[in-house]
Amino acid sequence: MKVFGTPDSIRGAGPDAAAAPGGPGTTGAPTVTPPPAAMPETAGRVLPGAPGRARPGVWLGALLVLALVAVAYAPTFHTLARTWTHNDNYSHGLIIPPITLFLLWMRRDALRSAPREPSALGLPLVALGLLIHVAGIRGDLTMVQGHSFVLVALGLILHFFGRRVTRLALFPVAYLVFMSPFPPVFADELSFRLKLWVISGSLRAVSAMGIPVVREGMTLHLPVGAVSIEDPCSGLRSLIALLALATLIAAFSRAGAIRRSVLVLTAIPVAMVANFIRITLIVLASNYLGLAIGTGVVHDISGYVLFAVGIAGLFAVKAVLRC
Numbered sequence: 098m099k100v101f102g103t104p105d106s107i108r109g110a111g112p113d114a115a116a117a118p119g120g121p122g123t124t125g126a127p128t129v130t131p132p133p134a135a136m137p138e139t140a141g142r143v144l145p146g147a148p149g150r151a152r153p154g155v156w157l158g159a160l161l162v163l164a165l166v167a168v169a170y171a172p173t174f175h176t177l178a179r180t181w182t183h184n185d186n187y188s189h190g191l192i193i194p195p196i197t198l199f200l201l202w203m204r205r206d207a208l209r210s211a212p213r214e215p216s217a218l219g220l221p222l223v224a225l226g227l228l229i230h231v232a233g234i235r236g237d238l239t240m241v242q243g244h245s246f247v248l249v250a251l252g253l254i255l256h257f258f259g260r261r262v263t264r265l266a267l268f269p270v271a272y273l274v275f276m277s278p279f280p281p282v283f284a285d286e287l288s289f290r291l292k293l294w295v296i297s298g299s300l301r302a303v304s305a306m307g308i309p310v311v312r313e314g315m316t317l318h319l320p321v322g323a324v325s326i327e328d329p330c331s332g333l334r335s336l337i338a339l340l341a342l343a344t345l346i347a348a349f350s351r352a353g354a355i356r357r358s359v360l361v362l363t364a365i366p367v368a369m370v371a372n373f374i375r376i377t378l379i380v381l382a383s384n385y386l387g388l389a390i391g392t393g394v395v396h397d398i399s400g401y402v403l404f405a406v407g408i409a410g411l412f413a414v415k416a417v418l419r420c
Contacts, residue, residue, distance in 0.1 A: 159257045166249060169230070173242040180239065180278050186288075186334045189341060193276035196345065200269035211261045219256030219263075223249050243277030268348055275341040284333065291331040294369065299377045308384055317380055322388045324380050332372030339364040339407050346411065350420040363414045364407075371407040375399045 181190040201208070226248030233241030250270050255263040278284065292315055300317060303310050311318040316325045343364035347357035378399055383391025 159253070162253060162257075166246075166253070169227075170242075170246055170249075173230075173233075173239065173246065176239050177243060177276060177278075181276075184278065185329055186284070186337065187278045188334070189338045190276040190278075193273060193341070197269045197272050200272065200348075201266060204265050204269070207265050208262060211265060212259065214259030214261065215257055216255050216259050219252040219254070222252030222255060224252075226252060238280055240277040240280055244274055247271060247273050272341075272344070272348075275337070275344070288328050288331040288333050291333055291336070291369070291372070292326050292328070295330075295332060295373050295376050296326050298373045299380055302373075302377050303380050303384075306381075308381075310380075319380070319384050321384055324383050324388070324392060326376065330372075330376060332368055335372060335404050335407060336365065336368040338404070339368045339411065342408065343411055346415060347420065350415070352418065352420040356418045356420050360411070360415055360418055360420050364411060367407050367410040367414070371403045371410065374406070375403040 177190065180187050182188075226245045229248065230242055230245035233239070233245060247270060250273075251263060251267065254266050254270070279287065296312065296315055296317065300310060300312050303317070309320060315327075316323050340361065343361045347360050350357050350360070352360075379391050379396050381391075382395040386395070
């Protein structure tokens with residue numbers, strides 16, 4: 098029996114209904130294509146906290162703020178540069194910013210892949226740093242101004258890039274504290290104490306060797322003349338430089354916090370002992386070779402030699418501590 102007007106859906110219910118479209122047994126029924134799956138709303142966007150590059154607006158804002166900070170701190174860095182080039186105690190400050198940049202460059206892959214999680218917690222840190230900066234300007238304290246820059250830098254990193262990036266940049270940025278000089282009052286007192294210690298030690302050492310010597314203030318009177326211990330010979334310069342070096346060595350160590358702290362603190366006695374040896378050698382050379390040689394050639398050469406000895410001492414302590 099032939100049925101007229103049968104719907105296509107009924108006509109396609111035979112054995113060939115499952116045939117591929119256009120293949121044998123196709124009845125011409127239209128092919129129904131399912132609608133495309135809805136794209137998620139977050140497609141094409143960088144989710145907060147996801148690794149990758151920060152939005153262009155973040156970089157633009159960071160560059161603008163960086164320019165403002167550079168203007169605010171320009172006088173401070175001008176003063177620091179003069180201190181580095183005119184005060185031997187802080188001549189090491191010239192290499193501190195390049196070391197910071199190098200440490201950040203070493204962590205560039207981790208910094209690049211770290212999630213960007215801007216945090217408003219950085220703003221109070223920036224405000225605190227700026228207040229300290231103003232106080233440093235009013236008090237004419239370069240050290241305070243330099244240290245305030247560290248707080249401002251860390252606060253800006255936290256605000257624009259978040260905690261994980263800040264954690265990675267924490268040590269390289271904090272290392273900038275070594276670029277700032279001590280307040281003059283503190284530096285003078287520390288230098289005096291170091292001179293007092295080293296001249297007393299040298300006096301005992303030289304006397305024990307049978308050399309007649311008389312101390313008058315910071316001067317040792319020998320049979321051939323007098324040797325005075327001036328501020329540059331206090332050992333303050335080598336003390337600060339060795340502390341900065343020990344901190345850098347400890348940063349690359351995988352030892353525990355206690356052993357790394359011991360390594361850093363060991364820089365203090367190492368620097369003091371190295372300076373004691375230097376002053377004693379100068380006194381001995383002045384007595385046996387003459388004041389011109391002792392306070393001239395020996396004085397100049399021994400400074401570099403004993404600093405190298407101090408560095409060797411740090412690495413010896415590092416080996417003992419297995420850092």
